Amino acid sequence: xxxxxxxxxxxxxxxxxxxxxxxxxxxxxxxxxxxxxxxxxxxxxxxxxxxxxxxxxxxxxxxxxxxxxxxxxxxxxxxxxxxxxxxxxxxxxxxxxxxxxxxxxxxxxxxxxxxxxxxxxxxxxxxxxxxxxxxx
Numbered sequence: 001x002x003x004x005x006x007x008x009x010x011x012x013x014x015x016x017x018x019x020x021x022x023x024x025x026x027x028x029x030x031x032x033x034x035x036x037x038x039x040x041x042x043x044x045x046x047x048x049x050x051x052x053x054x055x056x057x058x059x060x061x062x063x064x065x066x067x068x069x070x071x072x073x074x075x076x077x078x079x080x081x082x083x084x085x086x087x088x089x090x091x092x093x094x095x096x097x098x099x100x101x102x103x104x105x106x107x108x109x110x111x112x113x114x115x116x117x118x119x120x121x122x123x124x125x126x127x128x129x130x131x132x133x134x135x136x
Contacts, residue, residue, distance in 0.1 A: 002115045002136050009114040010071055016112065017067040027065035030056060034075035046091035049076070053099030060109045068103075073113035077127040093124055100130050 001009040014029075021027030032052070060066040070076065076096050103109050117123060118136070128134065 001112070002118055002134060005116050010069075013069050013112045013114060017069065020065060020067060020110065024065045027067060028059065029067050029069060030059070031069045032071065034070065034072045046095040049092055049095035049099060053095075053102055056099075056109065057102060057106055060103075060106050064108060066106075066109045068109065068111045070111065070113045072116065073127075074115045074117045074123055077124045079122055079124045081125070093127075097124075097126055097130065100127075104130075 001013065003009055014031075017027070017029045021029070056066065056068055077093055080090050080093055100111065103111060113131075115123065
């Protein structure tokens with residue numbers, strides 16, 4: 001979901017998560033703030049992201065619905081093509097893309113992301129190609 005700050009993207013995502021859990025009779029929400037995955041240590045951000053996606057896969061094996069909400073995803077998936085990104089940032093984006101690929105094969109996992117930037121602005125095209133839909 002994309003749009004300016006304060007337009008209800010996160011609230012809508014949380015409501016959708018709750019409704020899906022009610023409909024399926026089970027479910028859990030994993031809510032992530034992108035800033036929690038950053039580290040001041042070189043290459044640690046990518047490792048944190050990899051560890052997170054491994055944990056999500058482990059949690060999702062319970063045959064319950066697992067909803068992953070990533071707030072302000074633009075912080076994690078900045079466009080690598082702009083040339084201004086440091087190497088550790090590129091590793092972080094790559095880790096997110098690999099993690100999403102791993103989740104694609106998992107049953108019962110739904111990933112919802114929110115972003116304050118418009119589609120195509122500063123967000124890596126490889127991330128957008130992995131999205132089933134982008135809604136403004």
